[in-house]
Amino acid sequence: MSVINLPRLQHIIGSGVVAAVGATVCYISYTQTPSEAFLFPRLIATVFVVLALWTFVKACLGWTKVGNGISLTQFKNLAPGLIIALIYIFWAAKGLGFYTATTIAFFILLSLYDPAPHTAVKSWVKRIITTACFMAVMYGLFALLLKVYTPREIFF
Amino acid sequence: MEFIYYFGDVFTPINFGLLLLGTIGGLILGATPGLSPTMAVALLIPFTFQLEAAQGLILLGAAYTSTVAGGAVSAILLKIPGAPANIATTLDGHEMALNGEGAKALQLSFLSSAVGGVFGVLLLIFLTPVLAQWALAFGPSHLFWLAILGVTVIGSLDSKSVVKGLLSGCIGLWLATIGFDDIMGAQRFIFHPSLGGGINIIAALIGLFAIPQVITMFAKGRKNDGTEAIKVQKHPIKGAISELFRYKRAMGIGTLTGSIIGLIPGVGGQIAGLVAYDQSKKFSSDRDKYGTGHPEGLIAAESANNAMVGPSLVPLLTLSIPGSPTAAVLLGGLLIHGIFPGTDLFDNHPDVAWTFINSMLIGQILMCIFGLYVAGMAARVAQVPQSMMAAIVLGLAVFGSYSVQSSMGDVYVMASLGVMMYFLERFGFSAAPLVLGLILGPIAESNFIQGSMIATATDGLAPYFFGGPLNLFLIAVVVLSVLYSAYMELRSRRYISKEDIVA
Numbered sequence: 001m002s003v004i005n006l007p008r009l010q011h012i013i014g015s016g017v018v019a020a021v022g023a024t025v026c027y028i029s030y031t032q033t034p035s036e037a038f039l040f041p042r043l044i045a046t047v048f049v050v051l052a053l054w055t056f057v058k059a060c061l062g063w064t065k066v067g068n069g070i071s072l073t074q075f076k077n078l079a080p081g082l083i084i085a086l087i088y089i090f091w092a093a094k095g096l097g098f099y100t101a102t103t104i105a106f107f108i109l110l111s112l113y114d115p116a117p118h119t120a121v122k123s124w125v126k127r128i129i130t131t132a133c134f135m136a137v138m139y140g141l142f143a144l145l146l147k148v149y150t151p152r153e154i155f156f
Numbered sequence: 157m158e159f160i161y162y163f164g165d166v167f168t169p170i171n172f173g174l175l176l177l178g179t180i181g182g183l184i185l186g187a188t189p190g191l192s193p194t195m196a197v198a199l200l201i202p203f204t205f206q207l208e209a210a211q212g213l214i215l216l217g218a219a220y221t222s223t224v225a226g227g228a229v230s231a232i233l234l235k236i237p238g239a240p241a242n243i244a245t246t247l248d249g250h251e252m253a254l255n256g257e258g259a260k261a262l263q264l265s266f267l268s269s270a271v272g273g274v275f276g277v278l279l280l281i282f283l284t285p286v287l288a289q290w291a292l293a294f295g296p297s298h299l300f301w302l303a304i305l306g307v308t309v310i311g312s313l314d315s316k317s318v319v320k321g322l323l324s325g326c327i328g329l330w331l332a333t334i335g336f337d338d339i340m341g342a343q344r345f346i347f348h349p350s351l352g353g354g355i356n357i358i359a360a361l362i363g364l365f366a367i368p369q370v371i372t373m374f375a376k377g378r379k380n381d382g383t384e385a386i387k388v389q390k391h392p393i394k395g396a397i398s399e400l401f402r403y404k405r406a407m408g409i410g411t412l413t414g415s416i417i418g419l420i421p422g423v424g425g426q427i428a429g430l431v432a433y434d435q436s437k438k439f440s441s442d443r444d445k446y447g448t449g450h451p452e453g454l455i456a457a458e459s460a461n462n463a464m465v466g467p468s469l470v471p472l473l474t475l476s477i478p479g480s481p482t483a484a485v486l487l488g489g490l491l492i493h494g495i496f497p498g499t500d501l502f503d504n505h506p507d508v509a510w511t512f513i514n515s516m517l518i519g520q521i522l523m524c525i526f527g528l529y530v531a532g533m534a535a536r537v538a539q540v541p542q543s544m545m546a547a548i549v550l551g552l553a554v555f556g557s558y559s560v561q562s563s564m565g566d567v568y569v570m571a572s573l574g575v576m577m578y579f580l581e582r583f584g585f586s587a588a589p590l591v592l593g594l595i596l597g598p599i600a601e602s603n604f605i606q607g608s609m610i611a612t613a614t615d616g617l618a619p620y621f622f623g624g625p626l627n628l629f630l631i632a633v634v635v636l637s638v639l640y641s642a643y644m645e646l647r648s649r650r651y652i653s654k655e656d657i658v659a
Binding site: 010011014015018022025028032033034036037038039040041043044045047048051052054055058064065066067068069070073074075076077078080081082085086088089090093094098102105106109110112113114115130134138141142146148149150151 | 202203205206316317319320322323326327329330333337339340342344345370371373374375376377378379541542543544546547548550551552554555558559562564567568571575579580581582583584585600601604605608
């Protein structure tokens with residue numbers, strides 16, 4: 001049996017989570033009533049849990065061949081963007097309003113990941129103009145063309 | 157020949173305007189690396205709510221066709237395939253551009269795409285009504301097995317791991333059961349109030365295809381891709397047309413290969429392009445020139461990846477089984493208008509069905525005409541930094557999923573599924589079978605329940621679901637597709653192991 005390296009540990013955790021979800025789905029399907037409503041979920045859950053356990057056992061034994069997991073560098077790169085995206089979606093969009101939150105999130109993400117130097121004034125001007133143009137297009141598309149009513153904005 | 161009656165409908169001002177918009181927009185989106193045709197079509201769905209069914213489908217169909225063709229622009233000028241379907245295009249296309257034949261490569265690419273695409277749509281036109289009539293013979297048990305077949309075929313053929321592909325399909329089928337049960341009204345797996353109404357397909361599609369791509373762009377960090385588009389010189393179009401005729405064998409091989417592969421559910425354009433390239437090379441007398449900028453390779457690959465577009469819709473429009481992830485997204489576009497594919501579509505909504513199919517035929521020609529002019533602009537769009545693309549796609553995903561039902565719950569579902577899918581993909585799971593499970597789940601369940609009721613009143617469950625030639629045929633196809641994929645997976649692993657040993 002090979003040593004537990006980072007990708008293998010990730011596979012064990014990943015497939016373990018999937019197996020746990022499968023087991024929960026299976027448990028709920030077989031214990032909830034009315035049983036007629038859970039006839040199809042039971043069928044699916046049984047196959048789900050068998051395949052999930054198979055994948056989990058393979059991961060534990062180090063037999064997983066597909067999927068590279070996430071390297072530390074990739075994780076460090078994606079973490080700030082993912083955190084901002086999650087704050088934007090799960091709090092700011094409703095709390096601050098769609099357009100305000102999107103403007104802030106768009107500008108922060110652009111500034112975080114833009115390869116242009118942060119010290120150059122020109123690149124900041126470019127980011128501000130890009131954000132303004134994007135928001136103008138979004139407002140035109142969703143508010144004016146599709147008439148989508150979004151939650152009330154904090155500033156207007 | 158019913159399709160001829162509806163040809164005029166494509167040319168109404170709104171329909172033709174949408175066709176132009178979808179074609180030009182699709183060409184630009186397709187040229188953008190990271191924006192796959194499936195993701196582009198999924199992001200476009202919210203814009204079709206206020207349109208009539210046929211109009212919405214025209215926009216989505218045009219975008220599908222041109223994103224596949226537009227992907228060739230970045231493949232040729234940047235050596236970055238705009239979509240997986242354009243991988244084979246880079247092999248000779250980019251070499252041609254490096255040799256100073258960029259304009260010729262683009263012209264040949266759009267011309268061969270149009271020829272392949274027109275042939276593929278003609279196949280769609282003539283095969284669909286025949287198969288739709290055949291679908292009348294299907295009862296609940298057959299439809300149940302067909303839905304399972306759709307999930308297992310894509311789960312096993314489209315994934316690198318058969319078990320993980322099937323598991324992805326199971327996750328999709330389970331997600332489809334969340335919400336209130338249709339018959340008893342019982343609550344199922346409602347862990348959060350956002351899930352009360354079940355999982356909205358459009359929000360799920362946006363999340364599953366767009367968010368993993370956004371996170372993948374984040375994962376690359378503040379890296380400058382350093383890609384620079386190769387400048388193209390002018391080239392007479394007549395020369396490209398005569399070159400296309402000179403390499404008609406490569407075009408024939410590409411068109412036929414793409415059409416046949418397109419008909420098989422689960423086998424995508426990426427495979428069509430690569431198989432056509434390989435076959436064309438085998439039959440060519442200039443096989444040594446392949447990979448050095450030989451037009452034959454480019455023609456075979458591009459005619460194949462567009463020829464598969466039409467046939468990939470045949471299983472969707474006749475049997476409700478999407479042949480590809482993009483077809484699954486198009487199914488979502490049909491369902492939001494209350495239209496079900498199959499005989500219902502051709503008997504009750506022939507105007508919608510035929511206007512959509514005819515628009516795809518005209519779309520192929522428009523794609524070719526505009527492709528030749530938009531290519532230069534598309535190449536500039538292809539150089540948009542990944543940071544900007546990630547932020548744009550995220551914004552569109554949030555607004556798009558909210559606009560489905562003006563519900564924050566849909567936005568939460570979209571984001572949760574998207575983040576989950578990114579991590580699942582890193583561990584070898586695949587979005588396509590999950591999406592198919594989600595879409596085909598309700599079809600499988602309703603037919604399973606209906607079949608169970610019939611079975612209880614007649615011979616019993618086993619004879620009803622496992623008896624009869626059609627049931628047995630469908631079960632055999634399910635089993636064979638899984639076994640074949642498992643065999644291929646084992647074989648490729650053994651091959652890799654041998655290579656590793658030699659290395």
